[in-house]
Amino acid sequence: xxxxxxxxxxxxxxxxxxxxxxxxxxxxxxxxxxxxxxxxxxxxxxxxxxxxxxxxxxxxxxxxxxxxxxxxxxxxxxxxxxxxxxxxxxxxxxxxxxxxxxxxxxxxxxxxxxxxxxxxxxxxxxxxxxxxxxxxxxxxxxxxxxxxxxxxxxxxxxxxxxxxxxxxxxxxxxxxxxxxxxxxxxxxxxxxxxxxxxxxxxxxxxxxxxxxxxxxxxxxxxxxxxxxxxxxxx
Numbered sequence: 654x655x656x657x658x659x660x661x662x663x664x665x666x667x668x669x670x671x672x673x674x675x676x677x678x679x680x681x682x683x684x685x686x687x688x689x690x691x692x693x694x695x696x697x698x699x700x701x702x703x704x705x706x707x708x709x710x711x712x713x714x715x716x717x718x719x720x721x722x723x724x725x726x727x728x729x730x731x732x733x734x735x736x737x738x739x740x741x742x743x744x745x746x747x748x749x750x751x752x753x754x755x756x757x758x759x760x761x762x763x764x765x766x767x768x769x770x771x772x773x774x775x776x777x778x779x780x781x782x783x784x785x786x787x788x789x790x791x792x793x794x795x796x797x798x799x800x801x802x803x804x805x806x807x808x809x810x811x812x813x814x815x816x817x818x819x820x821x822x823x824x825x826x827x828x829x830x831x832x833x834x835x836x837x838x839x840x841x842x843x844x845x846x847x848x849x850x851x852x853x854x855x856x857x858x859x860x861x862x863x864x865x866x867x868x869x870x871x872x873x874x875x876x877x878x879x880x881x882x883x884x885x886x887x
Contacts, residue, residue: 685718773883781879837879838878
């Protein structure tokens with residue numbers, strides 16, 4: 654714990670270890686209610702999901718972020734909990750980088766004209782990119798502010814177009830917290846659909862795997878609509 658306080662003091666420019674100790678909880682937030690944690694004692698399940706004491710009591714000490722619902726155990730600050738990277742803005746020309754809650758406010762304020770707002774469980778449609786190249790669209794949930802990206806790329810041999818959804822935020826609390834469904838329709842009547850779990854990143858990354866993606870032939874072109882529906886799994 655003392656080593657962690659010293660590290661945070663150096664990283665954030667804190668003048669004393671007591672300031673660093675007060676800063677550590679600001680790096681964390683509850684995976685259920687997404688409210689920043691302000692106490693030294695939290696609850697952690699075996700899969701690494703972090704939950705505040707209030708949600709833990711309300712859920713009967715069962716982690717609802719896990720598929721099978723694992724037991725939540727009381728824990729204190731550790732390097733594992735505080736070792737969060739700051740989350741970078743999803744827009745490539747923007748250098749903003751901060752903790753998730755501040756990033757959500759930044760995107761909502763600075764890039765509000767460039768994002769698509771949505772609510773969990775409500776389908777919405779966006780036009781698919783016309784160009785056969787890598788493209789990315791950014792969505793933000795209206796109430797909690799969580800950021801998602803719709804990714805589009807083409808196979809190297811130009812035979813197929815690939816679509817997927819990612820989440821931008823802390824993997825410890827948001828990993829496996831969402832399910833998305835993509836449905837693509839074209840004027841010829843073709844319909845493609847997939848349901849998957851978004852990967853969670855602290856910054857934009859290039860996709861190299863073809864697993865869990867919506868794949869359509871490149872021969873299907875013209876104006877295409879992609880219907881997106883994202884659910885919070887709680």
